[in-house]
Amino acid sequence: MTSDGENFVEKDFILENSVVLPQAELRYQTYGQLNEAKDNVVVVCHALTGNASLHTWWGDLMGANKAFDSSKYLIVCCNILGSCYGSTNPQSINPETNTPYGKDFPDVSVKDTVKLQLKLIKEEIGASSIKCVIGGSFGGMQTMEFAVQGGSPFVRSIIPIACGASHTAWQIAISEVQRQAIYADPNWEDKPFLATKGLEVARQMGMISYRTAHGYCSKFGRDHRDKDGTYGSNSSWQVKSYLEYQGKKFIDRFDPITYVKMTEQMDSHDLARNRGSSVAEVLQRVEIPACVLGIDSDVLYPLCEQEEIVEHMPNSELKIIHSNDGHDGFLIEQDQVNRCVVDFLAKHE
Ligand SMILES: CC(=O)SCCNC(=O)CCNC(=O)[C@H](O)C(C)(C)COP(=O)(O)OP(=O)(O)OC[C@H]1O[C@@H](n2cnc3c(N)ncnc32)[C@H](O)[C@@H]1OP(=O)(O)O
Numbered sequence: 001m002t003s004d005g006e007n008f009v010e011k012d013f014i015l016e017n018s019v020v021l022p023q024a025e026l027r028y029q030t031y032g033q034l035n036e037a038k039d040n041v042v043v044v045c046h047a048l049t050g051n052a053s054l055h056t057w058w059g060d061l062m063g064a065n066k067a068f069d070s071s072k073y074l075i076v077c078c079n080i081l082g083s084c085y086g087s088t089n090p091q092s093i094n095p096e097t098n099t100p101y102g103k104d105f106p107d108v109s110v111k112d113t114v115k116l117q118l119k120l121i122k123e124e125i126g127a128s129s130i131k132c133v134i135g136g137s138f139g140g141m142q143t144m145e146f147a148v149q150g151g152s153p154f155v156r157s158i159i160p161i162a163c164g165a166s167h168t169a170w171q172i173a174i175s176e177v178q179r180q181a182i183y184a185d186p187n188w189e190d191k192p193f194l195a196t197k198g199l200e201v202a203r204q205m206g207m208i209s210y211r212t213a214h215g216y217c218s219k220f221g222r223d224h225r226d227k228d229g230t231y232g233s234n235s236s237w238q239v240k241s242y243l244e245y246q247g248k249k250f251i252d253r254f255d256p257i258t259y260v261k262m263t264e265q266m267d268s269h270d271l272a273r274n275r276g277s278s279v280a281e282v283l284q285r286v287e288i289p290a291c292v293l294g295i296d297s298d299v300l301y302p303l304c305e306q307e308e309i310v311e312h313m314p315n316s317e318l319k320i321i322h323s324n325d326g327h328d329g330f331l332i333e334q335d336q337v338n339r340c341v342v343d344f345l346a347k348h349e
C-alpha cells in the first residue's frame with residue numbers, strides 16, 4: 001500500500017535555537033504496512049533537493065526482494081523541515097504576519113529536522129522501533145543524527161551514505177560560494193524569491209561538486225556546438241550548455257531563499273554540538289549495527305569521512321560504491337547501493 005503523501009503537523013515546535021515555529025509541517029510518504037509488532041519501519045532520508053516521493057529518485061531500490069520491499073517493511077520517506085517539497089518552508093505563511101516567511105524563515109538545524117521526523121515516526125506512524133534508517137548526502141547526515149538522537153533500542157540500525165560526522169570547512173565553503181551567487185543577484189535584496197539567476201549559478205556550482213573531472217571530461221570532452229568544428233565567439237561548450245540547462249531546470253522546482261536556508265541547515269550538521277563530547281566520543285556511543293557507504297570518486301564528501309565514522313563506531317562496516325561520477329554516485333549507482341542495503345538488512349533481520 002502506497003500513500004500519496006501526507007503531512008504531520010506539530011504545533012509550537014521549539015527549534016534548537018529556541019525559536020518557536022507555531023506550525024511545523026513535515027511531508028512524508030509511506031510504502032507498505034506496519035506489522036503487528038510495529039517494528040518493521042525503514043526510514044529513508046533524502047538529499048538536498050530531494051523529496052518524500054522515494055520512488056521518483058531511488059526507484060531501482062524498490063520492489064520485491066529489493067532494498068525497499070513493501071511486502072516486508074513499512075518504508076517511510078520523510079521530507080526535510082524547511083524544504084519546498086511540502087514541509088513548512090520560507091514560502092509558507094507566517095501566522096504572525098499572514099505573509100510568506102521569506103528571509104525571516106528561522107534557522108533550522110539537522111537536529112531540528114530529525115527531532116520532528118522522530119516525532120512523526122513515534123506519534124503518527126506508531127512504530128515501536130525503527131529497523132533501519134537510510135540516506136545519502138544530506139540524507140546521510142539525518143541518518144547519523146537519527147542514530148544519536150533516536151538512540152538504541154528505538155533505532156536498531158543505520159546505513160549512512162556519502163556523508164561525514166559533521167559538515168567540514170570544505171563543504172561549508174562550497175555551500176557558501178553558492179549562497180554568494182544568490183546574494184549577488186540584484187533581486188536578492190528586495191525581491192529575494194526572484195533571485196533566480198543567482199540560484200541558477202548556485203545549482204551549476206553544485207552540479208560540478210556532485211561529479212568528477214573524469215565524469216565531465218568523458219561526457220562532454222571539448223565539444224562545442226559549432227557544426228563545422230570551429231571555435232569562435234558564437235560557439236558554446238557542451239558542458240556550458242549542460243550546466244545552463246541544469247540551472248534553468250532547477251529554478252522551476254526550488255527557490256533562492258529555500259536554497260540558502262537548506263544549505264545553511266546542512267552546514268549545521270555536527271554530531272558533537274551541544275553534546276559535551278568530541279565527534280569521536282559521540283560516535284563511540286553509537287553501538288547499533290551500521291553499514292557506512294562511501295563513493296570512491298566522491299570529491300565533496302571524500303571517503304576519509306566515512307572511514308572516520310567507521311573507525312569510531314564500534315559495530316560498523318565500510319562498503320565502497322565504485323563510480324566515475326563522484327558524489328551523485330549514490331543516485332546513479334542504484335544497483336550497487338541496492339545490493340549493499342539488501343545484504344545488510346538480511347544480516348540484521
Ligand atoms: C536523493 C535526493 O534526494 S536527490 C533527488 C534527485 N536529485 C535530482 O533530481 C537532482 C538533479 N538530477 C541529477 O542530479 C541527475 O539527473 C541524476 C543524479 C538524478 C542522474 O544523473 P544523470 O543520469 O547522469 O543525468 P545528467 O546529469 O546527465 O542530466 C541529464 C539531463 O541533462 C541534459 N543534458 C545532457 N547533456 C546536455 C547538454 N550538453 N546540453 C544540455 N542539456 C544536456 C539531458 O538532456 C537530461 O535532461 P533531462 O533531465 O531533462 O532528461
Ligand SMILES: N[C@@H](CCO)C(=O)O
Pocket residue numbers: 047048049050136137138210328331
Ligand atoms: N543531486 C543531489 C546532490 C546533493 O546530495 C541533490 O540535488 O540533492
